[in-house]
Amino acid sequence: MPVSTALLIAGAVMAVALAVGLIARAQDGRRRSGGAVRVSDEDLPNGRRTGITLVQFSTELCARCPQVRRLLGEIASANGIARAEIDLTRSSDLAAKYHVLQTPTTFLIDASGKVAARWGGVPDHGSITEAITTLRAASRTPRERQEQS
Incomplete structure (x- = not known):
């Protein structure tokens, strides 16, 4: 194989790796929908x-x-909500059950x-606080919404 072809292939591989890295970095920490996933009580510590x-x-x-643990503790305290931590080192089966592909991963769950x-x-x-506000607004009864207006 000529040197120019090898350099061209190496350059293409590096460009693809850079693009994948930039995409992954842009997705890090972004809010996503929870889908139809439910966390069972037995899985919470x-x-x-x-x-x-x-x-x-x-x-x-x-x-x-640890950084996320402190952040979630502050947010939970400020908003009067509960916080739980699941150590996947001891409960690796839960990673597959809840489709957790990286740590840290954070879920915001409702009362159900x-x-x-x-x-x-x-x-x-800000993204977490906004999601909490949205969830609280969605969980209000029609009467509570009317009283607040």
Whole structure:
């Protein structure tokens, strides 16, 4: 194979790797829909949830998990909601069950366990707060909405 062809192939591979890396970086921390996923009470460390809950999936070797743990703690305290952390090192079966492909991954779940939003990587404070506000507004009864107007 001529050197020019080898250099051309190497350049193409590097360009594709760079593009994939930039796309992955742009997706990190972005809010996504929860789909039809529900988190069961048995999978939460403290058992039953009582309302809106932030759930963080982490591992022992996750470098960004402590940062997200502090962020979620602050947000949970400021908004009066619960927070739970699931260590996938000890419960690796839950990664497949909830389609968790990276740590940290954060779920915002409602009182029934339905995942309202999810973030892979380090989520943005404003994005989580906005999702909590949206979830609270959606869970109000029609009477509560009318009284607030």
